[in-house]
Amino acid sequence: MEHLLLEPITIGPLRLPNRIVMPAMHLNYTMGGEITDQIIEFYRARARGGVGLIILGGCSIDPAGGGPYLVGMDDDRFIPGLARFVKETRIGETKLCAQLYHAGRYAFSMITRQQPIAPSPIAPQYYNRETPREMTLDDIVQVQQAYAQAARRGVQAGFDAIEVLASAGYLITQFLSPAANQRADEYGGSLKNRARFGCEVIRQVKEAIGPQTALLVRMAGADFVPGGMTNPEIAQAAKLFVAAGAQCINVTGGWHESRVPQITMSVPEGAYTYLAAGIKRAVDTPVIASNRLGDPYLAGQVLAKGEADLIAMGRPLIADPELPRKLQHGNVELIRPCIACNQGCFDHVFAGLPIQCMLNPQAGFEAEREIKPARRQKKIVIVGAGPGGVEAARVAAQRGHQVVLFEKSLHVGGALWQAAAAPGRQDFWRYIEFLEWELELAGVDVRLECEADLKMIKEEKPDLVIVATGAIPVTPGFVRQATHPHVVLAEDVLAGRAPVKGDSVIVGGGSVGAETALFIAHLDAIDPEVAAFLLIHDAETPERVKELLTTKHRKITICDLLPGIAKDLGRSTRWTVLQDMRRFGVEQYKNTEVVAINEQGVLVKADGREIMLPCQTVVVAVGYRSQNELAGKLAEAGLPYKTIGDAQAPRKVMEAVHEGFLAANEA
Numbered sequence: 001m002e003h004l005l006l007e008p009i010t011i012g013p014l015r016l017p018n019r020i021v022m023p024a025m026h027l028n029y030t031m032g033g034e035i036t037d038q039i040i041e042f043y044r045a046r047a048r049g050g051v052g053l054i055i056l057g058g059c060s061i062d063p064a065g066g067g068p069y070l071v072g073m074d075d076d077r078f079i080p081g082l083a084r085f086v087k088e089t090r091i092g093e094t095k096l097c098a099q100l101y102h103a104g105r106y107a108f109s110m111i112t113r114q115q116p117i118a119p120s121p122i123a124p125q126y127y128n129r130e131t132p133r134e135m136t137l138d139d140i141v142q143v144q145q146a147y148a149q150a151a152r153r154g155v156q157a158g159f160d161a162i163e164v165l166a167s168a169g170y171l172i173t174q175f176l177s178p179a180a181n182q183r184a185d186e187y188g189g190s191l192k193n194r195a196r197f198g199c200e201v202i203r204q205v206k207e208a209i210g211p212q213t214a215l216l217v218r219m220a221g222a223d224f225v226p227g228g229m230t231n232p233e234i235a236q237a238a239k240l241f242v243a244a245g246a247q248c249i250n251v252t253g254g255w256h257e258s259r260v261p262q263i264t265m266s267v268p269e270g271a272y273t274y275l276a277a278g279i280k281r282a283v284d285t286p287v288i289a290s291n292r293l294g295d296p297y298l299a300g301q302v303l304a305k306g307e308a309d310l311i312a313m314g315r316p317l318i319a320d321p322e323l324p325r326k327l328q329h330g331n332v333e334l335i336r337p338c339i340a341c342n343q344g345c346f347d348h349v350f351a352g353l354p355i356q357c358m359l360n361p362q363a364g365f366e367a368e369r370e371i372k373p374a375r376r377q378k379k380i381v382i383v384g385a386g387p388g389g390v391e392a393a394r395v396a397a398q399r400g401h402q403v404v405l406f407e408k409s410l411h412v413g414g415a416l417w418q419a420a421a422a423p424g425r426q427d428f429w430r431y432i433e434f435l436e437w438e439l440e441l442a443g444v445d446v447r448l449e450c451e452a453d454l455k456m457i458k459e460e461k462p463d464l465v466i467v468a469t470g471a472i473p474v475t476p477g478f479v480r481q482a483t484h485p486h487v488v489l490a491e492d493v494l495a496g497r498a499p500v501k502g503d504s505v506i507v508g509g510g511s512v513g514a515e516t517a518l519f520i521a522h523l524d525a526i527d528p529e530v531a532a533f534l535l536i537h538d539a540e541t542p543e544r545v546k547e548l549l550t551t552k553h554r555k556i557t558i559c560d561l562l563p564g565i566a567k568d569l570g571r572s573t574r575w576t577v578l579q580d581m582r583r584f585g586v587e588q589y590k591n592t593e594v595v596a597i598n599e600q601g602v603l604v605k606a607d608g609r610e611i612m613l614p615c616q617t618v619v620v621a622v623g624y625r626s627q628n629e630l631a632g633k634l635a636e637a638g639l640p641y642k643t644i645g646d647a648q649a650p651r652k653v654m655e656a657v658h659e660g661f662l663a664a665n666e667a
Contacts, residue, residue: 033072221275386414
């Protein structure tokens, strides 16, 4: 029986070959708004992979609501580039859609050189925090015309569909929600009035594109902001949008300023399908479900249960553009998983950088990082089976080289094992499983529990040695002097090798220290499955269950020399970690120097005075240093080598994976 994801479906006049949608994502590949070779090659790879619908965007409809980092659709001069995009990415049966974007109050004046506009002069609590100018009726007419003109340009360029963006807290959402719309005219007040702006945009866009082009609307399934709209209310708004001409509702989570995590690894897979289901019950058009739905089995369940008709897979198709094709051929185990780490995608977008991918070093580099057969087969020895070493082994073997991979531990994955132990980081286990499968598929000679030395390497007679030996924890003087048994390393705590007794002080407030604090906090909390059981059976009140989920039986303190905690975490993830730390009552000491560790606890200096932080366990998480002694020995022996990942300098997983890819692809 064919997978439900592979069944064709019709949206208005448009027939899709399958139900997999790549939603619009900011890629930062189009500075100045112009279509580039980079964005074309990126989407060509996804079209070749067999995705049913690609949505390009956001596409700026006017300068005030967009910016130079978006795809330009606010002027006729962009039509030739858009037409080139359509021509060169129209591969197989994949259909192409352009998303019309206006940020409203989410626009940044330092980029647009204009004050943001919105239905009411209310600044976002989070995000840009700029107070927008209230739109006049003339503004409303002009912006609606801009939507229609941009839609016309999209049709002229040859797109099969147009999507109106009415989600994430952008302009149409701002009109729709009472959290941002306090108007007293015909565009404010009742739901019908607040939906009027969006309905008029949809009607004008529908008229501009004609009957041969499909019209989609991307909606927030719930605002998730104080005073915002709930899912049942948005379902009623969706009915109005459909009546205005929308032929498909593409449902995502809440707003950018929401304090409810939506895109991080801690979000359970499929957590927001209920939002799509709520809208599907209200409309008679196809509905797309989004957010954390990269697992084909889970996505198929969503379709089978009738919660949605199509599945949006943004990051999963960045990680593996061949996902649809692999599913079609029954090779689900070969699909490179997206683990929602956000290191290369969302964190890059927030930093104004072109997106990449931690697991897929070719994402964004489709043209220049093609894997080609080696001109001459070589013997390549790789020392260290962390993510960088495994990536190097995979690519080298795929190019035809003979590869031997040494790993001193019992398993591959390196530091990923500690990363996976932290709360909300369970997807790292999927990554580890995938690394194991890739090595088996590539036919790499993997030698576990084998710590390679110079003699062993010489016996292999390698043409190249890739050193991926990782890093080891730093132990500063105050730690070396503290011989007490209650002083342990963070990585030993996360690995289950060190017990945590009583109150704890974590020395070091980087990402490892923060995640260790949450790991300890969760030791006394009930499991979410138990919480659900207690709620369903009315065994405890919701308040008591929440208390049990965030129990505070032990005091946890984290201290660091720097002025901020977890500063090395990406922007998309850091705020959720800090929020969880506050929820569990983790006490933070910033700008704090550790003076000494003794049997009573940790003596620190903060604000010019010494403070004793009493505890029963001291956890050390002050950073890592490269473990690369082997590189020096190889150099002395005259053996050709390359050093990658943490062995070169302690950094993130993404750098290790990309360096492993390049080292092997250039060998």
